[in-house]
Amino acid sequence: DGGITQSPKYLFRKEGQNVTLSCEQNLNHDAMYWYRQDPGQGLRLIYYSQIVNDFQKGDIAEGYSVSREKKESFPLTVTSAQKNPTAFYLCASSSQLGRQGATNEQYFGPGTRLTVT
């Protein structure tokens, strides 16, 4: 079954703790992305990676960190420096532009709801 998996579905943490959200894809996509969604809002880009061992900051990277050691995996760490970490986090992936037949269409995982108290 091809797709993007995120775990866990719900996550609860105390303020001051770092937490890592998992994102795995078996679509053989080169590019992966992390977005944040707040209630009633659209999605905002946190970080993205177009190739293994490389990643770039998105629009709201402060307080977050990522790694891309494997093509299939792009974990996101929400650090204690993130002022308002409670949100819905969505991971996405896409083929790289330039590959034959690639459209750069992004596909999303089911998301992780993080609550920090």
Place this chain on the structure above:
Amino acid sequence: GIQVEQSPPDLILQEGANSTLRCNFSDSVNNLQWFHQNPWGQLINLFYIPSGTKQNGRLSATTVATERYSLLYISSSQTTDSGVYFCAGVNTGTASKLTFGTGTRLQVTL
């Protein structure tokens, strides 16, 4: 970065009615997608439509790239169409960064 405006912000329809959702971009885009977010938060891909017209069952979409807007048509709406519809685009020259609108919240009633 680009600004993405969606209208209307909220829409209530009776089952069977048709509707048109609109998305305006402040700058040119070379990757435009429409999504439906279901009540569980899952984003479902509806269309990848940088230009032209596509149809998929009761849904169709048209993008006029030169005028920086896209339309999503829903015909014969059903209660299962309820949810939030987002459009998103990649600004030409900014690699893969999708910018989302704030969505249209659709409620279809019996």
